[in-house]
Amino acid sequence: MRNILLFVLFLLAVFYVRRALRGGPRREEGGDSAPEQPASQAPVGEIEQMVACAHCGVHVPESEGVTSGGRFFCSEEHRRLGARP
């Protein structure tokens, strides 16, 4: 019984240490999350280019659309349907 208690305490200790190790850097990132987040995604202030869909003509942010054969489409379905004059 004592061994089980020690084992549980050990697991709790491991859990807290792991959480502390993971929480530490996360808290540091949280302080300057504003410059950190856009670096991995889109830079702040840089307006994403809007591209017209070759099928329906709707302007969609470049990252949200699909490019195929040098043409840009707003969705996977319109890419499948192909370009329309």
Ligand SMILES: [Zn+2]
């Ligand atoms: Zn479209």
